[in-house]
Every structure is written in structure tokens, then in C-alpha cells.
Amino acid sequence: MARKPKVAPDEYWNPRNETMPRESLTALQVAKMKRQLEWAAARSPFHKRRFAAAKFKPAQFKSLDDLRRIPPMTREEWMEAQAKTPPYGDLPAAPPEVAIRLHTTSGTTGRMPLRALDGTRDWQWIAEMWCYGFHGFGVRPRDTVFFAFSYASFIGFWGAHYACEKLGALVIPSGSLPTDARVKLIVENGATTVCATPTYVLRLAQVAREMGVDLKKAGKVERIILSGEPSGSVPAVRRKIEEVWGAPCGDTAGMTEIGTIMVFECRHRPGGMHIIEDHFIEEVVDPETMEPVKPGERGERVVTSFGRGILPLIRYRTRDLVARVPASECTCGRTFDIYRGGILGRVDDMHKIRGTNVYPRAVEAIVREHALVDEFQIVLSREKDRDEITVRVELQKGSEEHWPGTKKALDRDLAEAHENLRFRLELADPGSLPRFELKAKRLVDKRSL
């Protein structure tokens, strides 16, 4: 029996579209896609060239079934275009003079940063997408939202900041302040919402503990909004965050290439994130064949955005792994489908260790189950032609005596989850492992050094 939605009168940012029937949603996507294709073919030399090579004309696009006629674009092609005609390449469909901001990507693959230009309309749209997410997770004008973000060339939470101003909330930016000063700001100003990466939210809690501040008692935080790392949807990470903050956390995910978020977790927390389908077409395909996978099956995200116009992103291969399920898996009443479990990893972040597939996200899920673990690092090395994987673990200050027990449990849990692959486990000194504010890089692959 279908579950009845229990929704608040102001549940949705955009009730007109967030609850629209699927057939209307498809009609809207097709209408927008036609215009976006015409725009790209007329204005972007990059797309004009690629469409011609694939013998594709925008007029051929009549339904979503025609998506497969459109050649997918890759980050490598975009970077190659940038390298040929720096600094922006020939993807831009409008001259740089119309842009008001430049951001670069902090992506996980590639050597050269991607340069993204946006105009006034684009920045309003970027904030708009975050409004879907923040409103959907309960942020309202009465809220005070704290951003632990350094406001630099990484696009990160810039759009989220503007979204909260648009929503009418009180925003506290913290720029380059040290972590202890940020903890003070959160507590002293009664922030109700904290927005940061999962890693940094845990770091804030760790420093608060060292300062003798119990965030659950001293703070007024009602919710944590996460972004920037896939671990925001890892249950063990979320449990840990919720335990130390005493507040529920909701995940969001975006990309510099898009400029904003394309998925968000609503306050009904369905175990995944809703796709903002009135502004994006998200396909999930087999990365080898590019054929669509079945609902619930893991595949690569391919995104078309109806936001940015200077940089039209049409069938962009993201390399993100996701599993799409119908909107009906959530009780919120939205008709936007869901990525169950969030971003499940990257097509290219799998590491083969002595024949066993190892995903950093899966290791993190296990390590975070152990409450005494403060920080960790995965080190891959090659010794006498044999690949080794070591997990270096930092325990909470003063709990080092519990290392033998933690080590034994980790040894068992990691092996069980990885076809009995033996992980080396090392205790790291307190404070010795790197801390991250933005995208955490916990994997060190010494095999390629």
C-alpha cells in the first residue's frame, strides 16, 4: 500500500513543480531540452562541432528517448578545449564580458582546473537550487545559518550562502577563521543550522570537545546540512555527526561543473537525495555501454543542466556512481526521483588490492562505526611486488589505551567486508593526521609515486 505523505503546509520551495505528475515533468524537461540544444548548437563552437561529428541536429530531439542520439560530453573534452584556446576554451556560449564571477573546480580527477564563468542570472539560479535543498530540509526565515567555509575559488557553499539570504535566514559567514573561533560563533550566536562538509562538521565537534563545549547543551543547532563529500550519506558517518551534535543531518550534492547542487535530502530523510528534476535531466547508465541501467541498479550519472547558459552542460559524464529509485520511496509527496544512498562513489575510485576491489567510501563506512576514531587515513603501497593497504587511525585524545580492542574489531570488520583481505592497522599520534575543511583526501596511493 502506498504510504500517505505527511507534509507541512510549507513543505516545498516550489510546490508547483516538486509535486507535479511525472508526465508533466517529462514534458517540461523535453521543452527545456529543445531550447537548450538550440542555444548550444547556435552559440557554443564546442557543441556545434560535436553535434556535427555525431550527425545530430537539435530538431531530432523530440522525446527523452532521443537523449541517446546526443553525444555525451566528458571532462577530458572540456579540458582539452580549454588547453587549446585558453583560458576558457570554446565551450562558452556567451562572451566572458557577460560573466560576473569565475570559479575553478577542485575535482578529483585531471591535472588542469576547469574554469567556470557565470552571469547575474546564473548566480540567481545557483542560489535557487540550494533553496530547494535548504527549504526542503526545514530552513526558514527564522533560522540562523552558520557556514564553515573559506569563500575562495572553490564554488562550494557560495550558492548556499546566497540561498539562505534569499530564504530570509540570518547568515553567519566564518571565512578563514580557525576552528575554535567558529565553535564560539556557533554557540554565542545561537546558530540553528550548521553547513559544512561531513569531515569538517566532525572536526568542529572534536575541537568543541577539546574546548570543553558540549554542543548538545551549549548550542541551539537544530540541523546540520552537509555537502562536498559522499560520506554525508554514509550511515555510520551520519550517526556519528548526529550523536555529537544532537541534531539531524541532511545531505546535498553538487558539482563545480554545474555550479550548484542537483540533489538534496528532504526532512523526511528517505535514505537518499531527491533529484531537482525540473532543472536537470539525470540519466544513470552503464559506464561501459552507456545504456541505461534498471531502477535501483548502480550506474554512472550523466547530467544535463538547464541552469548555466555560458557553459551548457549537455549529457555530461560525471563519473559519479548512483542508484536511482522512484520518488515513492519517500513520504514527502515530491515526485522527484531519489538517488538511494546518495553518491555511492566514483567510477574511477575503485582500487584493486591483491584482487579485491576496495572503495574508500566503504572503508570509511566501517572505520566510522568505531566511536573512538577521530581521524583516519588510507595508505596504499607496493612492497616486493605485493600491494598493501594500511589504515592509519587516530583515536580520541586520552583513549589510546583502547587501541588493542579497536584494532581487533577493525581488523575483523574490514576483512569481513573485503573478501578476507588483510588490512594493516596503525595507531597514529593524536593530531598527526591531516584535517580538512573542504573535500577530504584521506587516500594516499604511494604505488604511483
Add this chain to the structure above:
Amino acid sequence: MAKATKILEPRDMAGRPIDPVHQEVLRLYQKTKALCGRDDLPPYAARNLRASLAALYQVVNDAGIEFEHLYDLGV
């Protein structure tokens, strides 16, 4: 007998009717867009109208009524 004139109900890009409030917003958007096309506006008017147009665009776009790029108007 006089011929009945059939007035077509305005529809959005998804084929849904556009209610009177959204019709009003659309008119405002179109008016602002026309103003942004003028070349006789002083800077304070030209730039603030562009900021307004960018915001109004979000309303008609979120409502599924309009989808377009405004760079030729500097927006």
C-alpha cells in the same frame, strides 16, 4: 448569430494552465526585460533592473513558464 470567440487559456511549458498570479508575474518579467533592452538608462537603473530581471526570471523559470538565456541583455 455572433460567432463565439474562443480565448486560449495560457499554458506553461509542461502544458499546465498558468494562473492569474503567474500571468501577472510573466507580464512583469516581460516589461522588465523590455526595459533592460533600452540603451538610454543611467547606470543605477540599468544595473538594478538587470538584477531584478535575473530574480524575476527565477520565478517564471521555476514555474515552468519560461526558459531562456539573457546574456544578450547583460544578465
